Amino acid sequence: MDEFEEPRAGPPIYALRSVFRVYETHREGDRLLYYGDPIVSPDVLERHVWPLFRDAGYEVTLQVRTGEHVLVAEPRSTGLDGVPWKNVVFALLTVVTTLFAGVEWYGATVSLDDPLSVLQTWPFAAAVLGVLGIHELGHYVMSRHHDVNATLPYFIPVPTIFGTMGAVIKMKGRIPDRKALFDIGVAGPLAGLAAAIVVTAIGLQLEPVAAGPVYGIGELNYPPLIRFIAASTGADLNPPGARVNPVVVGGWVGMFVTFLNLLPVGQLDGGHLVRAMLGERQETVAAMVPAGLFGLGGYLLLVQEVELQAITLWFFWGLIAIGLAYAGPATPVLDDELGARRMAVGVLTFVLGLLCFTPVPFTFVI
Known part of the structure; x- marks a missing residue:
């Protein structure tokens, strides 16, 4: 030119x-x-x-x-450019890792002579991947609605207790305004939580499995929302001599991820929501999150005398929150105010997130 x-x-x-x-x-x-x-x-x-x-x-x-x-x-483009091979490969790998994680939850046996026998744990894998995938697709769909460029979900395959470290999408474009930031941020937790509720309700109607520690975990502790679902459906969260069906664990994972994602700091969903709701005042809220997590861990350790193994998670997330607070949240181009309806939805979402919280998520077999 x-x-x-x-x-x-x-x-x-x-x-x-x-x-x-x-x-x-x-x-x-x-x-x-x-x-x-x-x-x-x-x-x-x-x-x-x-x-x-x-x-x-x-x-x-x-x-x-x-x-x-x-x-x-x-x-700029908000469409797909060819087959998203990286997303496909990571999703397939996560299917494999969650299937093998389910082996222990079911107490199943997988023979090297018949490797396809691992498919018997598919309900657990489907529950975990379904809840996490719907959470991220909520973000993706709302990103497309607001014409913001975003990737499809990337699942993270890790051979851990649940077979995955979750899933993420990457935002490639700027957020137009607070409304778009709020809608994109809130869509994931609400979609994922709805999926977790359905999965939990279904899992509670399935046959329990044999009791015993799984990955060294003595038991999962259930948040108020799962206890409410169990009471509403007449299901027993502690069946005599057995454990709930592993599909319930998929719902537990979804609710636990929802709570962590709603921590109001940085690029987490809660950080997006508070930034959209409070504007730059979000920095004050974010600064309190690490202190709150460290305080929770200290209270459980020193006052409630909970074993350190069971609460290390909160100290770990306190450190993560420091980094997230330092990096800061997404900043919309147009920093206008939210309407009363979105503010109400935001408050409700955080209340639902608290219903997914349990101070000691699991205990270990020592």
Whole structure:
């Protein structure tokens, strides 16, 4: 492109004059580069130029290259570009790890002569993957609704007690406003929690399995929501001489993940919600989260005299919360207020999250 030649696809130069004085433009592959001098603060500049580039089909960022300010506009897309092979491979690997994790929960036997015998644990794998997958798909669907570029869920296969460390989606585009940030943040916990409730209710109607420690765990402790479901359906969470069906464990995992994700700090779902609900005041809330987690662990250890093994989780998450608080939450481009309806949904979501909390999630066999 020659100097001051109007870009063919991006916003015209005159539309930027009130915030960015352009003196040169270039095309770099699919990207458009606008070199110039900002005449307002970066925040004001972004709020002005972002919708112009978004309407033209681009995501824009202000960068400094060799001492020059440049608006870099990259084509944006919210659709899939071919088969998402990485997502597929990670999902298949997680199916394998959750199937093998289910072997211990069922007390099953898998023979090397018949490796497909591991498929007998498919209800456990389906419960865990279904709850986690629906949680992340809630985020993905709402991202598409608000035209924000996001990946499909990435499952994390790890040969642990549950066979996975969860699933994540990656947000590639900026969040337009607080409403979009709230909707994307709240969709995952609500969708995942609905799936966890259904899975738990189904699992409580299935046959219990033989009692005994699993992965060194003596027993899972159930949060109020699972206890309420059991009471409502007339099911027994502690069947005599047995353990509840492992499908219930899938619901337990979903509720536990919901609670952790709703911690109001950083890039967690709770951090998104509080940022959308309170704006920059979210920083005050986030700063209290690590102290609260360390305090919970200390109270259980020193006052309730719970074994350290059973509460190490809260000290671990306290450290994670420090890092998340330091990194900060997602920041929407337009920092406008939320309406009363979304505020009410946010409060309800946090209440539901508390119903998924239990101070000592599990105890160990010593």
